[in-house]
Amino acid sequence: MQLVELQRTVEASADDVAVAAISYDGVDILSAFAGKHGISYPLLSDEGSRTIERLGLLNTQIAEERAFWGKPLEERHRGLPYPGTFLLDEDGVVVEKLFERSHRIRPGGGTLLGRLGIEAATTTDVTTADGPAVTVAAWVDTPEYFPNQVVRLFVRVAVDRDFHVYVPPNPDGFTNLSVTIAPTEGVFTLEQAPPQGHPFSVAGFDETFTVAEGEIDLIVPFYVLEDSGPLTLPITVAYQACSDTACLPPDTVTLTVELSEIRA
Numbered sequence: 001m002q003l004v005e006l007q008r009t010v011e012a013s014a015d016d017v018a019v020a021a022i023s024y025d026g027v028d029i030l031s032a033f034a035g036k037h038g039i040s041y042p043l044l045s046d047e048g049s050r051t052i053e054r055l056g057l058l059n060t061q062i063a064e065e066r067a068f069w070g071k072p073l074e075e076r077h078r079g080l081p082y083p084g085t086f087l088l089d090e091d092g093v094v095v096e097k098l099f100e101r102s103h104r105i106r107p108g109g110g111t112l113l114g115r116l117g118i119e120a121a122t123t124t125d126v127t128t129a130d131g132p133a134v135t136v137a138a139w140v141d142t143p144e145y146f147p148n149q150v151v152r153l154f155v156r157v158a159v160d161r162d163f164h165v166y167v168p169p170n171p172d173g174f175t176n177l178s179v180t181i182a183p184t185e186g187v188f189t190l191e192q193a194p195p196q197g198h199p200f201s202v203a204g205f206d207e208t209f210t211v212a213e214g215e216i217d218l219i220v221p222f223y224v225l226e227d228s229g230p231l232t233l234p235i236t237v238a239y240q241a242c243s244d245t246a247c248l249p250p251d252t253v254t255l256t257v258e259l260s261e262i263r264a
Helices: 004-011 027-037 050-054 061-067 110-113
Strands: 022-025 044-045 084-088 094-099 126-133 134-140 151-159 164-166 180-181 187-189 199-201 208-212 213-225 231-239 250-261
Touching: 004 027, 004 110, 027 044, 061 164, 084 110, 094 110, 110 151, 126 250, 134 231, 134 250, 151 164, 151 180, 151 231, 180 213
Parallel strands: 022 044
Antiparallel strands: 084 094, 126 134, 134 151, 151 213, 164 208, 180 231, 187 213, 199 208, 231 250
16 A cells, blocks of 8 residues: 555655656556545556566566465466665656565655655654653654555654763674664564764773764664554663763663554
8 A cells, every 4th residue: 555655645745746656557457546545646557567577677586475474376466566666856867766675565655755855744643751861752754554564763862961872883882872663563673774973082091982962863664564453662762871071871761652554
C-alpha cells in the first residue's frame, strides 16, 4: 500500500512535488485501484514488465524471497520489480535512486520527502523524558503504519548548557549516544546515520574525543510486518554527559511511542 501512503503524505505536505508510479499491472487494474483509494497522481502501466526489465529492475530472486518468508510464489509475482524510487529535479534529471532488495520493504512518503529536503506534515504525538543533563523527545513520522512500509523514529536529545555527550567514533570504554528500539515481534530496524560531532580534548590528556552538544537529532528507520496490530515501541537512549571538568556516570532514558496498523 505504498502508493496509498504516498498519496496521503505528498497531498498533505508538498504542493510543489510531482509523483508518478509505474507497475506491471494493466490499465484497468490501475484505474480501479486509483478510484478505490483516491489516487490523484499518474499510475503508469508497464504490462509485461518490458520497461522494468530494460531498466534492470526485474526481481529475479522473488521465489527465494517468498520461500524465506514462508509464502508460496503466485502468478502475480512474476514480472515483479525491485521496489524503488527515482528522485528527479525540476529538469527531469535523476538525482538519487532509492531501491530495496526485498519486495516487502517500501520507503515511506516521509522518507522520500525528507530526501528532497521537505518534512512531511504530521499530527503524531511527541513523548518526552528527562535524564541527568539531558531532555529527550521522541516521535514517529506517522502514527499509523502500513505493513512493510518504512517508518522513521525521530529522537531529539537536548543537552544541558555546559555539558556535552560522546558520539561515535570514540575508543572502547566510552558510552556513545545511541538510540535503540527494544526487540519487538514483527518490528525490524534498518541502518541509521550516526549523530554528527566534533573533536574535543581535555588539557593534560593526549587523546581527542568526539562529542556533541545542544540539540542532537537522530533518526531510526524501521518497518513492521503485517498483522502486527497496534504497537507500543520501547525506546532506549544511552549516553554519557560530561562538562569540561567532570563526567556523569553513563545513563539511559526510556520512552515509548504508539503505532496503529492500517490494512488495505
